[in-house]
Amino acid sequence: MKYLVSDSPHIRGKRTTRGIMLDVLIALLPATVVGCVYFGGAAVASIAISVAAAVASEVVFRLIKREKIQDILRGFDFTSVVTGLLLALTLPSQAPWYVPMLSSVFAIVVVKMLFGGTGKNLVNPAITGRVFAFIAFQSVMVSGWIAPSMIAISPVAVSGASGSVSTGATQLTSILGGTGLTVSNLDLFLGTGVAGCIGETCKLALLIGGVYLVVRRVIKWEYPVIYIVVTGLVASAIGKDIGLFVPSILSGGLFLGAIFMATDYVTSPHTRAANWIYMALLGVVTAALRAATKIEVVSFAILLMNLLVPLFNAYIRPRTFGAPSFVGQMKAKLAAAREKRAQNPDKEDAQ
Amino acid sequence: MKIKTKFFARGVHIPDKKSLSSGCPIRELPAPETVAIALSQHIGKPARPVVTVGDVVEHGTLIAEADGAVSANVFASVSGKVIAIENRPLPRGGTTDCVVIESDGKDSETTLPPLGEITPENIVARIREAGIVGMGGAGFPTAVKMSPKTPVDTLIINGAECEPYLTCDHRLMIEKTDELVDGAKLLAKALGVERIIFAVELNKPDAIAKLDVCEGVLVAELRKRYPMGSEKHLIYSCTGRRVPPGKLPADVGVIVENVATAFAVYEAVRLNKPLCDRVMTVSGEGVNEPANLRVRLGTSYRYLLDACGGETDDAFAYIAGGPMMGATLLSTDFHTRKTDSGLLVLTARQASISAPTACIHCGRCAEVCPMHLLPMDIDFYTLAGDYDGARDRGGALNCIECGTCAYVCPANRALVQSIQMCKQKLRERR
Known part of the structure; x- marks a missing residue:
């Protein structure tokens, strides 16, 4: 007879870390597919290199730590696949092969594994990998945006985008540079003829992924919505033109960042209320930095706010069930003071 | 009327599996041949035995009396002879003295005045x-x-x-x-x-x-x-x-x-009847005939399972109490006490066996905690040995140990056990 001895509770929910990561991968599928269609073989290669490098560097790192290969395989939770894929989606498609590879290795080894692996990293690995690429390979990252070769599908959009070759600034850069709108909001939403990273141009695909995550209860719908709306509002306020709302939220990497990166469990606050504040602040920081630097800063904004998460966790904590509210505490103190005052004269009388 | x-906002919906036994009427279980009645079946001091080995008792005779205010009397649940007063283990660990009574089969009953x-x-x-x-x-x-x-x-x-x-x-x-x-x-x-x-x-x-x-x-x-x-x-x-x-x-x-x-x-x-039996559910996918039984206190779990047609071949985990807060058993050689509401046998499909992985800070535990605590913080600080941090930042002392946090945890972390350890350490220090 065999007896299982386990810790209570003896039944558990069906959710696992691996399942959640697979859900994120499924949610990223539309954006990945659209990115590959828009940007072609270069995008496919970039994504493949990035994911392979991420997984390989995690496995190699753990092998160096003398973990057994069976343990690594059994404990494989797909977080490195998510990191590699997300990272590739934030890079331009024509970046040379070493850019996704080195960024991926940096993201996994330096940002994640050196801090203790899954769940221990201070900042989002994919975001930091992108920032690493941005700084280390500046020539590729700043000047190299190309619009997808979608001429067959929507020639008007592309010719309207810049009228000529599609290398150069993204739509966001032209809005921020004051050049004004050159692409319609619909094109921005669908990503047709818009220059940008592999995964960030088609907002529709990202939105589908986001809805999937919300339906599967992986993320809360309010988090990305708060981030996106606040960014749009602050951008409109800075530009003193409410017409900027839609283009500013639809351009750049905001959707990708808001849906998939800012909501990363490890690098966002623990509680719901803290997350609302966090997302709103993230929106303010993003819009303000965009206006100040005239470049796309979603990744920098998230990286910056990631570093503040421990503060959120330390200071925003739920009130224990049954504990008096702040107002209640004050009232109780007042009542106690009043009682004391009422009792004191009695005591003096007694003496 | x-x-x-x-409605309280937190908590979680768990498949209740009550249909396994909710249709079974309460069945009176015949007295077993021997019962082992624990002297500690309650919070507080164990009762003090008032019988000695060899005494003849009736069903309903006082065998141990309350020792102090927070304690409780214990009664014989069968008629027969006291054959031993010995120390036995408890399902949750620890031991207690038990009065072991051999039944004479007559089950003659005595009541309170x-x-x-x-x-x-x-x-x-x-x-x-x-x-x-x-x-x-x-x-x-x-x-x-x-x-x-x-x-x-x-x-x-x-x-x-x-x-x-x-x-x-x-x-x-x-x-x-x-x-x-x-x-x-x-x-x-x-x-x-x-x-x-x-x-x-x-x-x-x-x-x-x-x-x-x-x-x-x-x-x-x-x-x-x-x-x-x-x-x-x-x-x-x-x-x-x-x-x-x-x-x-x-x-x-x-x-x-x-x-x-x-x-x-x-x-x-x-009816002037002292507390010497209770209704218990014997259920779970690993039991052949789930049932609700009226059980004499001190009946062995083995006897209960046999009365329910025994276990299936894929029986895997034995649990005293409910699956959320109960304790798994090392054997079926334990005896019913006043607080036992269930004995469950689960198969490998239901029982959780996966090992814990790293916390991914998803916040689900805090979201479902009915006491509005931060289980992930308690776990973190406790495992780091900072029990004050666990108390102040996570609220460890207010935990009711319901296990809701661990139920939803995707990383399968032993949150309840961390909290129990933290409480224990804080108690020891006092």
């Missing part, structure tokens, strides 16, 4: 005399609870039974409705309160319907949510009052008693 209830006039003092005295304790699992001597320090105006009879699988309270409410209501009224009389609320989860509509037509009691239909049966959340759901951290229900004017306790009170007062 039904009353309006409130008639009570005479039913006054509040007499009822409390009888509850103490009959050795009645909280039968929902805590085992706090009921007589102590009956003399609260603050004025109370409401008595809640806890029939929520939010643990999956368990159906013994459900069956009692259907089959012994009148007796239960009478027991509740006796408790109310002892407390001097008018308002009696039967709190029942919505997944027991038949029990609600039966209680609803009874005179003089109110019925609270509670949403099906774990941990609805937790005292603090039950009080909030029924009355809207919140018990502050570190306070007792009586501080907000409420006393909560379990359904089985109310039934025991009825039997002690009206």
